[in-house]
Amino acid sequence: MDKQALDQAIQALKARRDAWARLPASRKADYLQETIDRYVGLAAGQVAAANRAKGVAEGTPMSGEEWAHPYLTVRTLRLLRDTLRRIAASGRPRLPKGAVRTRHNGRLAVRVFPLNLPDRLLYSGWWGEVWMQPGVTRENLPDHMAAFYRRENPAGKVALVLGAGNVASIGPLDMAHKLFAEGQVCLFKHNPVNEYLAPFIEEAYGPLIRDGFIRTARGGAEVGEYLCQHPDIEEIHLTGSDRTYEAIVFGPGEEGRRRKQAGQPRINKRFSCELGSVSPVVVVPGAWSESDVRFHAENIATQMVNNCGFNCLASKVLVLHKDWPQGAALMDELRAILKAQPPRRAYYPGAEDRYDRLLAACPGVESIGSREPGVIPFSLVPDLDPNDARHPCFTQEWFMPLMAQTSLPGADAAEFLRNAVRFCNETLWGTLSACIVVHPEVERSLGGAIEEALEELRYGTVGVNHWTALSYVWGSPGWGGAPGQTSADIQSGAGMVHNALLLDEPAKNIMHGPFRMWPKPAWFITNRQMHRIFPKMVSLEAQPGLIGTLAVALTAARA
Numbered sequence: 001m002d003k004q005a006l007d008q009a010i011q012a013l014k015a016r017r018d019a020w021a022r023l024p025a026s027r028k029a030d031y032l033q034e035t036i037d038r039y040v041g042l043a044a045g046q047v048a049a050a051n052r053a054k055g056v057a058e059g060t061p062m063s064g065e066e067w068a069h070p071y072l073t074v075r076t077l078r079l080l081r082d083t084l085r086r087i088a089a090s091g092r093p094r095l096p097k098g099a100v101r102t103r104h105n106g107r108l109a110v111r112v113f114p115l116n117l118p119d120r121l122l123y124s125g126w127w128g129e130v131w132m133q134p135g136v137t138r139e140n141l142p143d144h145m146a147a148f149y150r151r152e153n154p155a156g157k158v159a160l161v162l163g164a165g166n167v168a169s170i171g172p173l174d175m176a177h178k179l180f181a182e183g184q185v186c187l188f189k190h191n192p193v194n195e196y197l198a199p200f201i202e203e204a205y206g207p208l209i210r211d212g213f214i215r216t217a218r219g220g221a222e223v224g225e226y227l228c229q230h231p232d233i234e235e236i237h238l239t240g241s242d243r244t245y246e247a248i249v250f251g252p253g254e255e256g257r258r259r260k261q262a263g264q265p266r267i268n269k270r271f272s273c274e275l276g277s278v279s280p281v282v283v284v285p286g287a288w289s290e291s292d293v294r295f296h297a298e299n300i301a302t303q304m305v306n307n308c309g310f311n312c313l314a315s316k317v318l319v320l321h322k323d324w325p326q327g328a329a330l331m332d333e334l335r336a337i338l339k340a341q342p343p344r345r346a347y348y349p350g351a352e353d354r355y356d357r358l359l360a361a362c363p364g365v366e367s368i369g370s371r372e373p374g375v376i377p378f379s380l381v382p383d384l385d386p387n388d389a390r391h392p393c394f395t396q397e398w399f400m401p402l403m404a405q406t407s408l409p410g411a412d413a414a415e416f417l418r419n420a421v422r423f424c425n426e427t428l429w430g431t432l433s434a435c436i437v438v439h440p441e442v443e444r445s446l447g448g449a450i451e452e453a454l455e456e457l458r459y460g461t462v463g464v465n466h467w468t469a470l471s472y473v474w475g476s477p478g479w480g481g482a483p484g485q486t487s488a489d490i491q492s493g494a495g496m497v498h499n500a501l502l503l504d505e506p507a508k509n510i511m512h513g514p515f516r517m518w519p520k521p522a523w524f525i526t527n528r529q530m531h532r533i534f535p536k537m538v539s540l541e542a543q544p545g546l547i548g549t550l551a552v553a554l555t556a557a558r559a
Helices: 003-021 025-054 061-090 117-122 170-181 194-202 206-210 222-230 242-249 254-264 290-309 326-339 351-361 413-428 438-444 448-456 471-472 530-542 546-556
Strands: 100-102 108-113 127-132 158-162 186-189 214-217 235-239 270-274 281-284 313-320 367-369 377-384 403-406 433-437 460-463 507-514
Touching: 003 186, 003 214, 003 222, 025 061, 025 170, 025 254, 061 170, 061 471, 100 158, 100 433, 117 471, 117 546, 127 546, 158 170, 158 222, 170 186, 170 235, 186 222, 186 326, 186 460, 206 214, 206 471, 206 507, 214 235, 222 242, 222 403, 235 242, 242 254, 242 270, 270 367, 270 377, 281 290, 281 413, 290 313, 290 326, 290 403, 290 433, 313 326, 313 413, 326 367, 326 377, 326 403, 403 413, 413 438, 433 448, 448 460
Parallel strands: 158 186, 158 235, 186 214, 235 270, 281 313, 281 433, 313 403, 377 403, 433 460, 460 507
Antiparallel strands: 100 108, 108 127, 127 507, 367 377
């Protein structure tokens, strides 16, 4: 660790923090355009580097998973660019016509997806909303957008962004939020796990590095510790684990536990973070066809094993009705799909040790596939007792391709749904994301019970019928844990990133997709065209238009 170099980087940022804070929105939008152009040019090289590191062969459908990250990075940067251009032109962001509605409880909902013709064509039947905090109304909504850009002569700050080690989009977009939503210059510390991304990130953000608004650092925990404690680092953002957060805020070991118990953090800077979750998939009982069962077994398997399960939003607990006749068929189909999947390298450090601990803690683990050096099997833990609130599959996030399953009672779908909401809120650790799968006929019969369940679930993002990763991908909703957590009980974290429309005071993000889709969703692990679809989506997001949309749709139709 070269402390002198780190100090010099911080001082360089400190000297430029006010200049960045006061830079016109139009000039910041220009930086975003430069970054977009660079990301498009770098995408193929970045994807190849990530696939090599993860043991994924180029040209295979699985290699398409990495292409999703330049796609969503370019999309989010483009939406931020458009928002800043609107602020430059009129002083505030602009929402789509008809985007605002008042919900049954008087609170405001803002439609943030779809935003253009390609969205509407490629995501037919989908919508996304941000549900705002109490006190935000139609009349005062403009006063709750783009707060930073309403300040006169704002003072700048130096932010430390601690990059995540699992996927390529997290660190760059965390940094983009601090820069363009909050007006802060950034010291970005690369994560040692995916430090191979450093040349691509630094090249993409090259103009901002050149002009003194970004500096980068590499190294392990000792570098992170030094930077977090540095007096000239004014804010911190982390995507990682709650254990990392607590080690930073309270300190490691016994001293850290004592400080946490006493409520004595050793860092009192603003600290935003996203820390994972035991994310549930709740399946509301209904009369499903065989093809419905197959579709949602693919859907659930994708949520479990994408990126070998090394995702903070990977679904970890499947909640079924205990008397649903098709529950067994869904589990059998899930097993069959997992068995047909090629093995994945357990590239994330500690995965094999975690797997051994899982086997020791949970005697009922079903391993699907064989264990080999560097490979752990896909794992199911079925038939857990929902009343066993201390079960390790309920109380901790197992960072691996794991899905536990439990069953709940209910005289009808509405009672089951209420029981499921209570179980998720009171038993499962974390507040990041949850998914509800419900047949459209059952959804219609439930009426307001669905919106009530969405309201009651204490998660930052709730998806209906599909993986909440889509809300992360869209960039226009926020992304983070449910508001209201404290350092003593941080759960999935504090604050939200993405949020490219710059809505202040969001309470929750809601994503709703069709119960069934054709063509097969591009992100499904069973999609044989994934590696051909996502490169076209990168180009489309860089320059939205009808021709690019048709190119994506024609490729998707061959899945």
